Amino acid sequence: MTRKNRRRTIRNLIVFLLLTLWCGALLVREVCPELFYYPYVP
Amino acid sequence: MEKQKTPGGEFIDAVCAKVRFKPARQQIAQELQAHLEDRAAMLEAHGVTPEDAAARAVAAMGDPEEIGAVLDREHSPFWGRASRVTLVLAALPLLLFLASGLYWFGLHDDDGNLDTLFLFREALDYGTADNLVGSVQVGEWYDTGYGWIYLSGVDIYAWAHEGVSELIFDFDQLYIRRAPRDRQHARVTFTPLRVYDETGQYQEGWLYRGAPTRTLYLVFGDPDDSIYTTQVELDLEVVQRVRLESLQVLAGRSEADDAWQNPAYLP
Numbered sequence: 001m002t003r004k005n006r007r008r009t010i011r012n013l014i015v016f017l018l019l020t021l022w023c024g025a026l027l028v029r030e031v032c033p034e035l036f037y038y039p040y041v042p
Numbered sequence: 043m044e045k046q047k048t049p050g051g052e053f054i055d056a057v058c059a060k061v062r063f064k065p066a067r068q069q070i071a072q073e074l075q076a077h078l079e080d081r082a083a084m085l086e087a088h089g090v091t092p093e094d095a096a097a098r099a100v101a102a103m104g105d106p107e108e109i110g111a112v113l114d115r116e117h118s119p120f121w122g123r124a125s126r127v128t129l130v131l132a133a134l135p136l137l138l139f140l141a142s143g144l145y146w147f148g149l150h151d152d153d154g155n156l157d158t159l160f161l162f163r164e165a166l167d168y169g170t171a172d173n174l175v176g177s178v179q180v181g182e183w184y185d186t187g188y189g190w191i192y193l194s195g196v197d198i199y200a201w202a203h204e205g206v207s208e209l210i211f212d213f214d215q216l217y218i219r220r221a222p223r224d225r226q227h228a229r230v231t232f233t234p235l236r237v238y239d240e241t242g243q244y245q246e247g248w249l250y251r252g253a254p255t256r257t258l259y260l261v262f263g264d265p266d267d268s269i270y271t272t273q274v275e276l277d278l279e280v281v282q283r284v285r286l287e288s289l290q291v292l293a294g295r296s297e298a299d300d301a302w303q304n305p306a307y308l309p
Contacts (some may be wrong), residue, residue: 005122010126012125016128016131
């Protein structure tokens with residue numbers, strides 16, 4: 001059971017990190033969309 | 043409790059008392075109970091009396107302290123709690139993600155425009171920019187009659203293509219809102235602009251920055267009808283960026299004409 005819980009913990013942390021990164025990127029894009037534009041200054 | 047009266051119940055309680063992670067105790071008790079019942083049933087089948095069979099089944103299990111210690115190691119309270127806490131932790135951004143999806147799809151139309159823009163659709167009549175504002179200074183709010191408009195900055199791009207020099211006006215940020223004190227504002231991505239040709243004539247159009255494709259598009263025509271639009275892909279290599287601070291835009295043509303005729307702004 002300890003091994004199972006350890007595996008679950010690691011899985012949950014990975015899901016948390018991925019979702020946080022994804023949501024954070026969405027949030028940044030909403031607040032500051034210029035960051036995602038191509039810098040078209042030659 | 044019934045099991046506390048029997049020897050099996052006392053044995054199970056003794057084992058469970060050694061397990062620190064309480065949520066695991068019920069499952070352990072059920073397993074031990076089933077195990078004891080099986081063993082007692084087997085002894086009864088061999089002619090042992092039920093009371094004697096139960097006692098012998100418990101005795102055959104061994105030391106409850108020892109079994110409890112082994113099970114306690116197997117059900118570590120740290121990892122048990124950690125898995126539960128992290129599950130809640132992972133569910134929070136998941137909820138945020140779903141909520142943002144609802145927000146996103148709830149506020150946008152099929153073309154990806156903010157619904158809030160439609161409140162100002164009349165004010166943002168792309169085709170008749172002159173009727174819209176008249177004269178806009180950078181850094182000031184203007185009452186259009188439908189809503190308020192604020193222009194935070196203007197970039198001018200000199201563009202040379204096949205011998206034709208043109209100027210492209212790109213509004214950095216065009217904020218619109220119903221009233222000056224209303225904090226709600228929307229950022230316009232399809233910015234209205236004018237492109238002047240060599241003779242000083244201009245066309246209404248708007249600049250579309252294709253962020254995913256990293257391409258700059260210039261679009262002319264009716265924004266509401268994609269059939270009657272012309273899309274020009276700008277060659278980024280020849281686009282020169284010239285920034286003019288506090289330039290009058292959407293004003294008459296005087297300053298803009300001066301700007302486009304100034305050789306300093308041509309590539």
